[in-house]
Amino acid sequence: MTATLSDLLGLADRTALVTGAGNGIARATAHLLADAGCDVAVVDRDPAAAARTVTEVTAKGRKAVAIPADITDPTTPAAMVEQASAALGPISVAVNVAGGTAGVNKSLLDLTLDDWHRPLVLNLDSTFLSVQAEAIAMVRAGLRGTIVNVGSTSGVTGAPNLAAYGAANAGVIHFTKTAALELAPYGIRVNCLIPGTHWTVGTRAHMNNPEAPASVREFFTKSAAATPLGDLGEPGQTAGVALFLASDLSSYMTGNSVISDGGILHTTARPAFGGGTAPEAIRDYVGTVRTPHTEEGDD
Numbered sequence: 001m002t003a004t005l006s007d008l009l010g011l012a013d014r015t016a017l018v019t020g021a022g023n024g025i026a027r028a029t030a031h032l033l034a035d036a037g038c039d040v041a042v043v044d045r046d047p048a049a050a051a052r053t054v055t056e057v058t059a060k061g062r063k064a065v066a067i068p069a070d071i072t073d074p075t076t077p078a079a080m081v082e083q084a085s086a087a088l089g090p091i092s093v094a095v096n097v098a099g100g101t102a103g104v105n106k107s108l109l110d111l112t113l114d115d116w117h118r119p120l121v122l123n124l125d126s127t128f129l130s131v132q133a134e135a136i137a138m139v140r141a142g143l144r145g146t147i148v149n150v151g152s153t154s155g156v157t158g159a160p161n162l163a164a165y166g167a168a169n170a171g172v173i174h175f176t177k178t179a180a181l182e183l184a185p186y187g188i189r190v191n192c193l194i195p196g197t198h199w200t201v202g203t204r205a206h207m208n209n210p211e212a213p214a215s216v217r218e219f220f221t222k223s224a225a226a227t228p229l230g231d232l233g234e235p236g237q238t239a240g241v242a243l244f245l246a247s248d249l250s251s252y253m254t255g256n257s258v259i260s261d262g263g264i265l266h267t268t269a270r271p272a273f274g275g276g277t278a279p280e281a282i283r284d285y286v287g288t289v290r291t292p293h294t295e296e297g298d299d
Helices: 004-011 024-035 047-058 075-086 113-141 161-187 200-208 214-226 237-247 282-287
Strands: 015-019 041-046 063-068 091-094 145-150 189-195 257-260
Touching: 004 113, 015 024, 015 075, 015 113, 024 041, 024 047, 024 091, 024 237, 041 047, 041 075, 063 075, 075 091, 075 113, 091 113, 091 200, 113 145, 113 189, 145 161, 145 237, 161 189, 161 257, 189 237, 200 214, 237 257
Parallel strands: 015 041, 015 091, 041 063, 091 145, 145 189, 189 257
Antiparallel strands: none
16 A cells, blocks of 8 residues: 555644744644644734644644743743643644744843843753653653754854854754753654854845845845745745654654755855954944954064
């Protein structure tokens, strides 16, 4: 008998939880999981966006629940898992997408400790707490499961003006490896999806906002032009990678990271995000830098 695609995916009638699923790659992932037969818990800090995704998932014939929550609240991960399981049954698939720059776009020389911490809380702390809560729930329910964390290419290569965001996402990638090793004995696989810059509601808003910094709009224009595949990605193109990692098609993968960026990391043309001016901390000193150990008047 020839196996169907549904058989190969192995996701039919499972409960999936997706954070940040009101928009972007997370929303597109929720759609694909529903298409594959999952009921979906939609977590997002925007109640209206979460409700919209729930409506879209239920229109596909699957059950869904909206869980409005702020992932930076350390009580959220355990609560969202409990709500999802109560509404849809024990989760066995989790995709942790919620994250972002937390509005921190400045030179590392100008970063305050609060600036440094905000992207770490939004990206690394939330991923750690989500994986912990999800894995505990899977083990207690006696279920083998899959967890997909979502990082950023800023965690793979240098990220000028996004030092904290880059460090946080490098942490997500490393944490995924350790989590995979610790959770493998319980039948839980953990992998990481690493998207490049995509056209989402947020990035299009920045691009089309005449009040947005010119350097930010220039980043999107240059990134699109430098991408070997010709443009920034659309959410659905990378959501397919999340579906693959969540499904039985990747059943022998754990602790790995998969990049979906149109090939830009293979080039030397990835632009810096924002910036373009000297850091405030040294602005009055730019142009005065001398070669180390060289005194004025030396030959």
